[in-house]
Amino acid sequence: MSPPSCHQGLPHLNQVGIIHGWALSQMAQNISSQGFPSSWGSFRVGGAVIAGQSPDRSDSAVLGGAWLDQKVPQTVKQHWRTLYSISHSRRRGQPVERDWRQHHNQGVWREVQEERRQESIPRGVCLSMCPIRELQDREAQNLLHRFEVLSGTERERWPRADPSGVVKEYARPAAGKDSTRPSDLRPPAVLLKTVFYLVDNIAASPTLRPWTEVYDFVFDRLRSVRQDMIIQRVSGADCVAVLERTVRFLIYASYRLCGEPLRLYDPRINDTHLQESLSWLLECYTSGKHPNQEEFQALGLLYNLGSSRATQHTMELPERIRSSPVMHLALSVSRAFMERNPVRLLRLAHSLDFLQSCALHRHLVTCRRDLLLIYSHGHSSKNCRFPLHKLSHILALDVPLTNQLCQAHGVEVHGDSVVFSKTTFTEPEAGKLQCAHFHDLVDRKQRDLTVGSIIHGCT
Template identity: 70%
Template sequence: MSRKWRGEPGLCSPSSGRASSRHKGERWNELSEPRGTCTRMCPDRELRQREAQRRLHRFEMVPGTEKDPRPRGDPARAVKEYSRPAAGKNCTRACDLRPPSVLLDTVCYLIDRIAASPALQPWTEVYDFVFDRLRSVRQDMIIQRASGAECVAVLEMTVRFLLYASYRLRDEPLRLYDPRINNTHLQESLSWLLDCYSQGQHPCQAEMQALDLLYNLGSTRALQHALELPERVRGAPEVCLALAVNRAYLESNPVRLLRLARRLDFLQSCALHHHLGACCRDLLLFYSHGYSSRNCRYPLPKLAEILTLEEPQAAQLCQAHGVAVDGAWVVFSKASYTEPRSEDLRSLQFRQLVDSKQGGRTVAAVIHGCT
C-alpha cells in the first residue's frame, strides 16, 4: 500500500514528479537530481560562515575555545544545520550536499558521540541539537532523491531516536520539548521509511512495521497497511504481537492490552506509552460499572498489578477518576466516576512496562536497534 509522504516544508517529496520525468529522458533526470560531493559532516563554507557569525553550537567548537570572543569550529565535530528553503537561495550546490554514505556516517556520529554521551547534559539540549541536524540530513536526502540501503538506515535510526526522545522527554515543559513537533517529524520519517520498504526487502522492516502499529494504535491506515504486508513480514513475531495489541485496543479490552504490553521490548513500549494513560482510564471506567456496588470491594494490590503501576500511583489514579480508595481496597461506583485532567494521565510512570525493559542497554544500542 502506498503511503502519502509529506516531506520537509518547502521541499518536494522523494517520489513526486518521477512519473513525469521518465518521459523527459534519463539525461533530464540526472540533471534534476544533484549529487553531493561534500565529504564532511558540515560543508567548509557553512562552517566558516557560522564561525564568523558566532552561530556555532558548543558541541561543535574546538575544545578550549568555547569562551573565546570568536570560538573556532571543529571540522570533526561540526554538523550541517537545518536551513529553511528561501527564495533566491540555491540549496542544490553539490559542494554543500553530503552523499548518502556521508549522511549515514553523520547520523552514526550524532547518535554515538552526542545522543549517547553521558558527558553532554542536559539531554533536552542534546535532543535539540540532534533533532536539528537529523532534519538537515533528511533535507539533503530529499534534494538528492536518495534511496537504497543507506537511506533506509538513516530513517530507521531517525525513527528510533524520535521514539526514544518522545518517552524520555515526556515530562519536560513545553518550552524545552514540544511533543507535537516531535510527532510530526516522527510520522513523516515513518511514512517515508515504510514507502522505502515497498521497493525491496530490508532486515528491520518487521521491527518498524510493529513500531508504526503501536505508535498509531487504532489507526485504520496503519492497520490496513499492516494487513497488506507480504506474509514474511506480516507473520513476523513482532508484527503479530503489535496486531494483537491493536486488536485489543479496537475491541476496548484494556486488560488484555496491558497484559500483551508486558511482552513488548523497550522501544516498542516507548511507542505504545502515550496510549497507556487512556488505556488505564478505560479500565477504570469499565470497572466502575462492572463492580459498582455498596458492598463490593476490589483489592488495590490486584488493581495495581493489572494497571502495571505501583500501589500509591494506582490509588492516586483512582482518586483522580473519582474512584474511592479505602486503605487497601477500591470502592467502584459508576455514579462517582469522573473524567480526569490530562495532567493526571501524563504523570503516570509505567516503570514496569517501559523503564525496566531498557535494562543495561545504552542509548546508542537502542537507537541502532541492537538486541
C-alpha cells in the same frame, strides 16, 4: 507496401494492418493470373464476385460475411481465410505497426525523460559533515553550538569551530537561496556517517547534559540530513539506514522527554517528524526485502494504535511479514485496543521490548482510564471490594501510583481495597495526571540498555 500475390508468402500482421478493398481486388487479379479455370467456381467478398460466376449458396462455405465456393482450390481458400483473420484480428484490438511504433516511441520517450531527470538531480560532493563555507560563516558570526566548539576555546569571545564536530544545520528554503549546490550537499555515505556521529558522540554521550539540549541538537541535524537526502533523491540501503535510526531516535525521545515543558520539547513537532520519517521508511521497504522491516512495521502499528490507515496498511502487507512473531504481537495489541479490551492490552504489553513499549506508552493513559471506567460499571456495588494489589498488577503500576490514579478518577480506595462506583467516576483535571509519572511498565525494560544500542537497534 503492396500486398503479395497468392503464390507469395503472406506478410506479417504488423505489416499488413487493415485489409482494404483494393487488397482483395489485387488478390483477385493474382488468382486470374494463375490461370485458374472458371469451372473451379467463384467466391464472393463484400458483394463482389471474384474469379468466375457466382456459385450456388447451397454448395459453398460461408466465412464470416463472405462465402466461398467449395470448388475453389484449397490454396485460394487458405489465403482468403488468412486475410479474413487478419482483418478481424485488427478489429479485435490486436496491435498493428502504427500501434507498436507508438508504444515503442512512448517507451523511448520515458527513458529519455528519466535520463534527463537523473542528470538534473544534484549530486553532493561535500565529504565532511558540514560544508566549509557554512563552517566559516557560522564561526565568524558566533553561531556555533556548544557541542561544535573546539575544546579549550569555549571561554573565548569568538570560540573556534571543531572541524570534526561541526554538523550542517537545517536551513529553511528561501527565495534567492540555492540549496542545490553540490559543494553544500553531502553524498549518501557521508550522510550515514553523520548520523552515526550524532548517535554515538552526541545522543549516547554520558557527559552531555541536559538531554533536552542534546535532543534539540540531534533533532535539528537529523532534519538537515533528511533535507540533503530529499534534494538528491537518495534511495537504497543508505537511505533506509538513516531513516531507521531517525525513527528509533524520535520514538525514544517521545518517551524520555514526555512531560517536559513545552519550551524545551514539543511532542506535536516530534510526532510530525516521526510520522513523516516513518512513512518515508515504509515506502522504501516496498522496493525490496530489508532485514528490519518487520520491526518497523510493528513500531508503526503500535505507535498509531486506533488508526484505520495504519491498520489497513498492515493488512496489505505480505503474509511472510504479517505472520512474523513481532508483527503477530503488534496485531494482537492493536486488536485489543480496537476492541477496548484494556486488560488484554496491558497483559500483552508485558511481552513488548523496550522500544516497542516506548511506541505504545502514549496510549497507556487512555488504556488505564478505560479500564477504570469499565471496572466502575462492572463492579459498581457498595459491598464489593476489589484488592488494590490485584488492580495494581492489572494496571502494570506500583501500589502508590495505582492509588493516585484511582483518586484522580474519583475511585475510592479504602486501605487495601478499591470501591468502584459508576456514579463517582470522573475525568481527571487537565494537567493533574502526568504521563511521565506512570512509566513503570516501560522503565522496567530499559535496564542496562544504552541510548546508542537502542537507536542502533542492538537490543
